[in-house]
Amino acid sequence: MSRGSVLQASEGSTANPREIVLVGGGHAHVHVLRSFGRHPDPRIRLTLVTKDLDTPYSGMLPGLVAGLYDRDDVYIDLEKLCAATGTRLVHATATGLDQGRRHLLLADGSSLPYDLLSLDVGITPALDRIAGAAEHGIAVKPIGRFLEKFDALLERLYRPDGPRRIAGIGGGAGGVELLLSLRHRLLRDAPAHGLSPDAFSFALVTAGDILATHNRHVQDAFRKTFAEQGVRLIENARVREIRADAVVTEEGMELPADAVLVTTHAAAPGWLGNTGLALDENGFVKVGPTLQSLDDRAVFAAGDCAALVETPREKAGVYAVRAGPPLARNLRSAALGEAPQPWRPQKRHLALISTGGKHAVASRGWLYARGDWLWTAKEWNDRRWMRKYKDL
Ligand SMILES: Cc1cc2nc3c(=O)[nH]c(=O)nc-3n(C[C@H](O)[C@H](O)[C@H](O)COP(=O)(O)OP(=O)(O)OC[C@H]3O[C@@H](n4cnc5c(N)ncnc54)[C@H](O)[C@@H]3O)c2cc1C
Missing domain, CATH: 3.50.50.60 (FAD/NAD(P)-binding domain)
Known part of the structure; x- marks a missing residue:
């Protein structure tokens, strides 16, 4: 040759x-x-x-759940992106x-x-680690399938005889934001569906401390937020089983729940x-x-x-x-036959974690701040990112 x-x-x-x-x-x-x-x-x-022919931007999913964004704000149309970039698409x-x-x-x-x-x-979700999770839990990941599950959940929640006791399992940023965002949405929209916002209760169970990878100030800020919003927080309790009407921890504690969002580790x-x-x-x-x-x-x-x-x-x-x-x-x-270059991802990143509505907490190393302006900054940044893949 x-x-x-x-x-x-x-x-x-x-x-x-x-x-x-x-x-x-x-x-x-x-x-x-x-x-x-x-x-x-x-x-x-x-x-x-x-x-999947659409892909969601994870940073904006809590805002979609809270009803602050529409589907089109959050999803990238891969068919359009491929067409605009001259890429062959195989579905x-x-x-x-x-x-x-x-x-x-x-x-x-x-x-x-x-x-x-x-x-x-x-x-993908690791539902096999909790008994009954595949049957009674709502796995949040993979995010490609998230919206259809979320729409189905909302439809059930708005029924006159629908679930009222909502529990989240997993105290990472995704789980915390998701539960607070869902609460924001239900409290806002329940009256339009003939329901009292008071009919709903919310609880979060987490195996360790809430937001375990974040600093103490951020953790305390969310403990306070949960208390202010009336969301029950159960830390250092590992869930063993999800039943149709309850969440059961390793210690045998039973928390009544009829809609359970699972945001624990995925596989x-x-x-x-x-x-x-x-x-x-x-x-x-x-x-x-x-x-x-x-x-x-x-x-x-x-x-x-x-x-x-x-x-x-x-x-x-x-x-x-x-x-x-x-x-x-x-x-x-x-x-092109050239040598690929090494990449070192930065160790820390600025996380802007929403408290349900248009308010966010900033966390990076020991940095902590909170305010409506942080949510506005996050929205600006997220929309700017999305424009790169939507305004072609
Ligand atoms: C509700 C929620 C909120 C979150 N919020 C945040 C946040 O605020 N900040 C943050 O940093 N992270 C957040 N996360 C985590 C974040 O979603 C994930 O870390 C992120 O999506 C990972 O991106 P990815 O590119 O690895 O894969 P993904 O975004 O999951 O994309 C995978 C793609 O692969 C496709 N695919 C999968 N399997 C196959 C297959 N076999 N063949 C062909 N195609 C396939 C899927 O259709 C999908 O389009 C959140 C997650 C959830 C669920």
């Missing part, structure tokens, strides 16, 4: 472009689409494989990899060849076990600082489904968003 043909195979050419297949339309991949759309290269062909569910042939396996039995593959497929998508890739003990794809799989340089992973072995970070949308630019750069470099 001549040197020319080797270069052609490894770097791509206009006649024989390198195939990059992106799996999942998560927060990192929408940036990759935009980046390649703005700087197209005829030597590279991009394909997005996604099981399908990935189920595994044939690493030897470099083919992505799809649920309908077909497969898709790739030169480089990137995974940004999020996480890696099971099908990653069919990829042959190196996975961590929780089933997430192990990647190095270039976001490449530790045992297959042709495969990248980012967002919640990736385990950054050198720089482990919590699974949060903010890290999936930040992985977008280095992922786009490294996919381009790898496709």
